[in-house]
Amino acid sequence: MRQFADIEDLSGLVGDALGAGCHVVAVDRLRGGSKKGVYRVRLDGSHPASVIVYSWAEAENFWPGAHEADPTDPFAPASGLVPFLAAQRSLNSLGVRVPQVLLADDSRRQYPADVAVVEDASGGTLEALFETDPTRAAGALGDLAEMLEVMHRHQAQHYGRVDLLERGGSASEISCERRVLDRAMRDLEEAAGRDGRIAAAGTALCDRLQELADRVSPRAQYGLIHGELGPDHVLVDAEGHPVLIDIEGLMYFDVEWEYVFLQLRFGEWYPALARPGLDPQRLDLYMLAMRLSLVAGPLRLLDGDFPDRAFMQGIAEHNAKEALALLPLV
CATH class of the missing domain: 3.30.200.20 (Phosphorylase Kinase; domain 1)
Incomplete structure (x- = not known):
């Protein structure tokens, strides 16, 4: 207990x-x-x-x-x-x-x-504000877009979590896209062991991941990203300004990873956060990788005693369908 x-x-x-x-x-x-x-x-x-x-x-x-x-x-x-x-x-x-x-x-x-x-920034989450006060939410969303612009333009020549880099460490000499590909392959293997639809499409998903990764060109500049920024991780203070929470994963990385997650979590509100100049090849690879992560991760969490089980199962179910939808038609 x-x-x-x-x-x-x-x-x-x-x-x-x-x-x-x-x-x-x-x-x-x-x-x-x-x-x-x-x-x-x-x-x-x-x-x-x-x-x-x-x-x-x-x-x-x-x-x-x-x-x-x-x-x-x-x-x-x-x-x-x-x-x-x-x-x-x-x-x-x-x-x-x-x-x-x-x-x-x-x-x-x-x-x-x-x-x-x-x-306690007690104005509630931006997610809740979308439902209760869309006008106020839109103002906070505009401020959030400015915050993200500041973060993503703050660049480094090495990627990794800020606490590790602060202590002189480095994540790896492996490129970001290779890091994402390797993680996606592990997520695919894990998800296939728990979801029959993913297992049945395992070879096609593996081939698609490799195909998308082969299209990505090298890069050596990385922006500062939250890494898991949904509207539930943004509070709104008494003045209507956004406040970022759950920041422990802050890292320098390809900003496309951030924008894929923003697109998934903000949905119809995403256009207010979108920016030009993103690498479409990275976006394609990272979208499929993110979907597979959001299948494997929630199912892994359900191996334990996490209480909100239906919610996590729903995330895995939704993202399994979306991952399969990203396969090319044959």
């Missing part, structure tokens, strides 16, 4: 962040996290009215086998206080809005895991 944090666990931590005078009245564990716990801590008679606590405790990570991944792989599960703070510093330096860090603690004195107390 997984044990999550409660008022008693988090009161001292929040007191360290805001001062002994704050009084915690409620703690809500927010839905959706698979690598860390996210808690809204409500306060009585003080400002702010609430804060967010991130917990990277073992019990908060629902990914089976996550600790067996190669930490130098930019696609390895990104989780922990170190990548979070490195990403926070990088985005802050560019003027990209992220939650303000009120306390970061890896001492384990107040809580038996690495934790951070951050600002």
Whole structure:
């Protein structure tokens, strides 16, 4: 049985962040996290009215086998206080809005895991705002497009997660497109073992991936990307400005990887984020690779005890159909 944090666990931590005078009245564990716990801590008679606590405790990570991944792989599960703070510093330096860090603690004195107390940008997600206030959402979307332009124009000559590069490491001498191809082949093998339709089309999908990869020309400049930026990973603050969250995977990489994910997640709202000059060959390869990742990943997560099972199964089902639809007609 997984044990999550409660008022008693988090009161001292929040007191360290805001001062002994704050009084915690409620703690809500927010839905959706698979690598860390996210808690809204409500306060009585003080400002702010609430804060967010991130917990990277073992019990908060629902990914089976996550600790067996190669930490130098930019696609390895990104989780922990170190990548979070490195990403926070990088985005802050560019003027990209992220939650303000009120306390970061890896001492384990107040809580038996690495934790951070951050600002609660309590305007909700951009995803929810699309439904409740499309006009306000459109304004935030325009600001988000400007943020992404700043990030993607901030380039480096090596790719990799910012926390690894910050420490002098490098992901690999392998090209981005080769890295994506190798990962897609592993995802294809894994998905084929769990989905009969993918298995039946396995040879055709493998051949298509290789064909698309062969069309990609070399590149040696990489932009700063979030890597998993859906409208659920964008909060909107009280002034209507977008705030990026779940930033631990921030990396320098081909920006086409970002735009493929944006296209999938933003749907009809994507044109506000689209930009000219993207490499169509990379887009084709990365789209098929992303679809296969979104089959294999959710099914892998379901090997464990992740609670929202129908939601993850739906993601895998949808992306299996979309991956097969990308095969050329014969």
